[in-house]
Amino acid sequence: MTINATDPVSVDGTDRRGRDDFRRRVNRMVRRIPELGIFSTLVLLVGVFSIGAANFRTVDSYTSILTVAANVGIVALGCGFLMISGEFDISVGSVYLIATLFFAQMANAGLIPPLAFLVTLVLCAVIGLVNGLITVNLRIPSFIVTLAAMMFYRGLHIILTRGFSVSYKADKEFLEMVAGITFSLMRNTVIWWILLAIILQVVLAKTRYGNWVLATGGDAQAARNSGVPVSRVKVINFALCSLLAGFAGAANMARFLTSQSQLGMGMEFEAITAAVIGGTLLMGGKGSMVGAVLGAIFVSVIRSGLIFFGYSSYIYMPVTGIILMLAVIINRGFSNFRLLQFQRSDA
Amino acid sequence: MTDTGTPIVRMTDIHKSFGHVQALRGVDLDLHAGRVLGLIGDNGAGKTTLVKIMAGVFPPSRGTVHYKGEQVRWKNPSQSRASGLEIVYQDLGLVPIMNIARNFFLGKEPRSRWGFLDFDHMATESLRAIAEMGIFLDDAEELVENLSGGERKALAISRSLYFGVQVLMLDEPTAALSVKETHAVLDLMETLKERGIATVFITHNIHHAYAVSDHFVALNAGVKVLDADKADVTPEMLTEAVIGEPLAQVTSHSLAASVGNGNPEN
Ligand SMILES: Nc1ncnc2c1ncn2[C@@H]1O[C@H](COP(=O)(O)OP(=O)(O)O)[C@@H](O)[C@H]1O
Ligand SMILES: [Mg+2]
Numbered sequence: 095m096t097i098n099a100t101d102p103v104s105v106d107g108t109d110r111r112g113r114d115d116f117r118r119r120v121n122r123m124v125r126r127i128p129e130l131g132i133f134s135t136l137v138l139l140v141g142v143f144s145i146g147a148a149n150f151r152t153v154d155s156y157t158s159i160l161t162v163a164a165n166v167g168i169v170a171l172g173c174g175f176l177m178i179s180g181e182f183d184i185s186v187g188s189v190y191l192i193a194t195l196f197f198a199q200m201a202n203a204g205l206i207p208p209l210a211f212l213v214t215l216v217l218c219a220v221i222g223l224v225n226g227l228i229t230v231n232l233r234i235p236s237f238i239v240t241l242a243a244m245m246f247y248r249g250l251h252i253i254l255t256r257g258f259s260v261s262y263k264a265d266k267e268f269l270e271m272v273a274g275i276t277f278s279l280m281r282n283t284v285i286w287w288i289l290l291a292i293i294l295q296v297v298l299a300k301t302r303y304g305n306w307v308l309a310t311g312g313d314a315q316a317a318r319n320s321g322v323p324v325s326r327v328k329v330i331n332f333a334l335c336s337l338l339a340g341f342a343g344a345a346n347m348a349r350f351l352t353s354q355s356q357l358g359m360g361m362e363f364e365a366i367t368a369a370v371i372g373g374t375l376l377m378g379g380k381g382s383m384v385g386a387v388l389g390a391i392f393v394s395v396i397r398s399g400l401i402f403f404g405y406s407s408y409i410y411m412p413v414t415g416i417i418l419m420l421a422v423i424i425n426r427g428f429s430n431f432r433l434l435q436f437q438r439s440d441a
Numbered sequence: 442m443t444d445t446g447t448p449i450v451r452m453t454d455i456h457k458s459f460g461h462v463q464a465l466r467g468v469d470l471d472l473h474a475g476r477v478l479g480l481i482g483d484n485g486a487g488k489t490t491l492v493k494i495m496a497g498v499f500p501p502s503r504g505t506v507h508y509k510g511e512q513v514r515w516k517n518p519s520q521s522r523a524s525g526l527e528i529v530y531q532d533l534g535l536v537p538i539m540n541i542a543r544n545f546f547l548g549k550e551p552r553s554r555w556g557f558l559d560f561d562h563m564a565t566e567s568l569r570a571i572a573e574m575g576i577f578l579d580d581a582e583e584l585v586e587n588l589s590g591g592e593r594k595a596l597a598i599s600r601s602l603y604f605g606v607q608v609l610m611l612d613e614p615t616a617a618l619s620v621k622e623t624h625a626v627l628d629l630m631e632t633l634k635e636r637g638i639a640t641v642f643i644t645h646n647i648h649h650a651y652a653v654s655d656h657f658v659a660l661n662a663g664v665k666v667l668d669a670d671k672a673d674v675t676p677e678m679l680t681e682a683v684i685g686e687p688l689a690q691v692t693s694h695s696l697a698a699s700v701g702n703g704n705p706e707n
Binding site: 118122125126296300301302304305306308309312313315316317319320321322375379380 | 518519522530534535536537538539540543546547548549550552556557558580582584
C-alpha cells in the first residue's frame with residue numbers, strides 16, 4: 095500500500111487536524127503557562143491576607159516577604175533546576191552555611207571582598223561537582239550522596255570554627271552591592287534572585303541545554319539513546335545547584351556579617367518545597383524557574399501571613415507540610431487528568 | 442525479488458556469548474537498500490543481539506561486520522548512528538513527558554540566532570516529517586505520553602529518516618499494538634522501502650513478517666536456520682523454521698542451556 099502524504103485520512107484514522115475542542119485548548123494553555131495555577135493561588139492568598147490583616151498590607155511587609163523569599167528562593171532555583179534533571183540535593187543548607195564561612199574568612203584574611211565572593215562561588219560549585227561525580231560515576235542515589243555532604247559540610251563548619259560564630263571584619267563597600275538597598279525599596283538580593291531566575295528560565299525553556307535537562311529528567315535512557323550527554327548534564331546541574339546555594343549563603347553573610355553553625359538548617363526542605371509548589375515534578379522532567387520563584391514567595395507569604403494573623407510560629411511547619419503534600423498531588427493530578435482525558439487507547 | 446548489487450550491510454560468521462550463554466553462533470546476514478529483511482525467531486533466539494551488534498551496542502565475540510563495503514568496528518551506538526544505522530527499540534527512546542517537537546529534535550536541536558531553540562522550525566518540520574508517514578498531527582506541543590502507540594512509532598521512525606538513517610532496525614515494532622495500529626506500522630515499512638532504506642523488521646509474528654518483508658532470516662537458538670527470498674517460502678515454512686529443532690551443529694546440551702536462559706521479555 096502506498097501512502098500519499100496529502101491524503102487527509104491516514105491508514106489508522108490518525109488525523110487530529112480540526113479537532114480543536116475546548117478541552118484541548120485549556121490543556122494547551124496549562125501546558126504553555128504551567129505557572130498559572132500557583133500564580134492565581136498566590137494572588138488569592140495575598141488578597142485574603144491583605145484584607146484580613148491591616149499590618150500585612152503595607153509596603154514594608156510586602157518587601158520583607160520578598161527579601162525572605164529571595165534568601166531561600168535563590169537556593170530553590172538551583173534545587174529546582176537539578177530536580178528537573180532527575181536528581182536531588184539536600185546538602186544545600188550546609189553548602190549555604192559553609193559559603194558564609196568561606197566568604198568571611200577569605201575577606202578577613204585580606205582577599206579583596208569581590209574576589210573572596212567569587213572564590214566562594216567557585217568552591218561551592220566544586221562541592222556540587224564532587225556530589226555530582228560521585229552520584230553519576232558510583233551510581234549512588236543523589237539523596238544519599240547529598241545527605242552525606244549535608245552532614246560533612248555542617249560538621250566541617252563546626253570543626254573549623256570550634257562552634258563559635260565568625261564575624262566579617264573586612265571592607266563593607268562591596269557588601270552593599272550584594273545585599274544592600276539600592277532602590278530604597280527592597281534588598282538587592284531580590285534583584286539578583288529575579289535576574290538569576292530569568293536567566294535560568296530562558297536556559298531551561300529556550301536552549302539546547304534546557305532541552306537536554308528536561309529529557310534527562312524525563313527519561314534518562316531515552317535521552318542517552320538520542321545522544322544527550324546525560325551524566326554531564328547532571329554533574330553540571332549539581333555544580334549549579336551548589337553554586338546558587340553558595341551565592342545565597344555569601345549574600346546572607348553580606349547582610350548579617352556573621353557565620354554561625356545553625357545557619358541554613360532545614361533550608362533544603364524549604365527550597366525543595368518552593369520548587370515543588372512551583373510545579374517541579376519530584377521525578378524530574380518538568381518544572382519552571384518562574385514557578386520556583388512564585389513557590390518561594392508563596393512559602394514566605396504563608397510564613398509572615400500566619401504571624402500577622404497572630405498564630406504561633408510553630409504552626410508554619412505543619413502548614414507548609416500540608417501545602418507541599420497538596421502541591422505534589424496537584425502536580426501529579428494534572429498529568430493523570432491529561433492521561434485520562436487525552437490518551438488514545440492502545441488496545 | 443532477486444539479489445542485485447552489493448549489500449549495504451554484510452555480517453559474516455557472527456558469534457556472541459554472554460558468559461555461558463551462546464546467543465549467536467556463526468550467523469551470516471546481508472541487508473540491501475530499499476528492502477525489508479524479516480528477522481524472525483522465538484524469544485531468546487538472538488534477534489535483538491544480532492541487531493545490537495550491527496548497531497555497535499556491543500562487539501561480536503567473533504565475526505565481522507561490513508558497512509558499505511568496509512569493515513567496521515563500532516565503538517558505540519552514537520558512532521553507528523552518525524553513519525546512518527539506527528535501532529528503534531520497542532520503548533522507542535522517546536521521552537513521554539516532553540512534547541513532539543522537542544522529542545523529534547532531541548540531541549540535534551536546531552538553533553536560530555543568539556543560539557536559542559528554533560521552535561517554529563522544530564514544530565513545522567516535525568509535523569511535516571510525521572505526516573509523510575501518513576500520521577497527521579496538528580499540535581507539535583502535544584506531549585508524547587498523549588499519543589497512541591502507532592503515532593509514537595511514526596514519530597520515532599520519521600525522526601530517524603529525517604536525520605538520514607540508511608539502515609533501520611525495528612525491534613518488535615508491532616508488539617503491544619492494536620490491530621489498526623499494527624497495520625499502520627506495516628504500512629510504514631512500505632514507506633521505508635520507497636525511501637530506499639534497508640530495514641530489519643524483527644518480530645516473532647510470522648504473519649506480520651510475511652506481509653511486508655522481501656527476504657527472511659530465521660534464527661533458532663542463535664543459529665541461522667533459514668535465509669530465503671519471499672518468493673521461495675511460505676508462512677508455514679517460516680513457522681517451521683522458528684519453532685523446529687535447530688540444526689545438528691548444536692549439541693543438545695548447549696542448546697538446553699541457551700534456551701533455558703532465553704529472556705522471555707525479548
Ligand atoms: N546483555 C546480555 N547479557 C546476557 N545475556 C544476554 C544479553 N542479551 C541477550 N542475552 C541472552 O542472549 C540470548 C538471545 O537474546 P536476544 O537476542 O534478546 O533474543 P531475541 O531478541 O531473539 O528474543 C538470550 O538467551 C538472552 O538471555
Ligand atoms: Mg528481542
